[in-house]
Amino acid sequence: MTLLEVSGLRVTYPQGFRRPDFNAVNGVDLEIGEGETIGLVGESGSGKSTIGNAVLGLAPVSGGSIRFDGKDISKAKPRQRRLLSEHMQVVFQDPYGSLNPSRTIGQTLAEPLRVHRDLSPTATRSEVSAMLERVGLRDSDAQRYPAAFSGGQRQRIAVARALMVRPKLVVCDEAVSALDLSTQAQVLNLLKDLQAEMGMSILFISHDLAVVRYMSSRIVVLYRGEVMERGTTRDIYASPTHPYTQKLVAAAPIPDPDRRTMQT
Known part of the structure; x- marks a missing residue:
């Protein structure tokens, strides 16, 4: 069943007097099924993050539609958002920039529960503790601040916060690009394990085709705001048809199966 359907999406930005609007995204279609991971891949400026922001309501939709769970959310009002x-x-x-440095990890993880769930303080602490354990951290970490953690640990915390209310869709926007290869592998495996456990869909945005290949069942290739090619991960890698996709595949490193099987 389709969870997210993007049809003819356009996102444009004004560039000033007598200059035409900039088309950041121009007529993009994609869909994500329940429990599926779709990869958006392209170089910087291709529009992939803009698509994610439009889905989240962080970028204006100039044309087309975005349907989530069967409802059009293209022009959703603040209350609906x-x-x-x-x-x-x-x-x-x-992860450091997205975490409030003045709040403990426990406070940060409790916030979505406070907004969306009517839980007692005891039940909230229990949920926070359970989620910290799921992402490989300790219950005592709830009392610490973001600065006390490594980059990989902070990204685990960011994943934990995103999953506190068990969402149907998680947008991962370059979620591992700032991490070293070993830590990338740990976080990617964590996402896969949590997806298997919770069943959420993932829109996985990255410039790294090798990472997208590992995470996604289908891939959408973007260039300058337009779709160049789409298909299953196997087909995109085995027989890319568009010259741009062929260049991306040729430039992607071939993972060492012993080093990059994404073992935790």
Whole structure:
């Protein structure tokens, strides 16, 4: 069953007096099924993050439509967006920048529960503790601040926060690009394990085709705001048809099966 359907999406930005609008995204179609991971891949400026932001309501939709769970959310009002945040969450590239340095990890993870769940303080602490354990951290970490953690640990915390209310869709926008290869592998495996456990869909955005290949069942290739090619991960890698996709595949490193099987 389709969870997210993007049809003819356009996102444009004004560039000033007598200059034409900039088409950041121009007529993009994609869909994500329940429990599926779709990869958006392209170089910087291809529009992939803009698509993710449009889905999340962080970028204006100039044309086309975005349907989530059967409902058009292209022009969702602030109140509707607050309700949607229970079902849509995001993991950004910079975990430190997305975590409030003045709040403990426990406070950060409890916030989505405070907004979307009517739980007692005891039940909230129990949920926070359970989620910290799921992402490979300790219950005592709830009392610590973001600065006390490594980059990989902070990204685990960002994943935990996104999953606290068990959303239907998680947008991962370059979620591992700031991490070293070993830590990337750990976080990617964590996402896969949690997806298997919770059943959420993932829109996985990255410039790294090898990472997208590992995470996604289908891939959409973008260039300058337009779709160049789409298909299953196997087909995109085995027989890319568009010259741009062929260049991306040729430039992608071949993973060492012993070093990059994404073992935790």
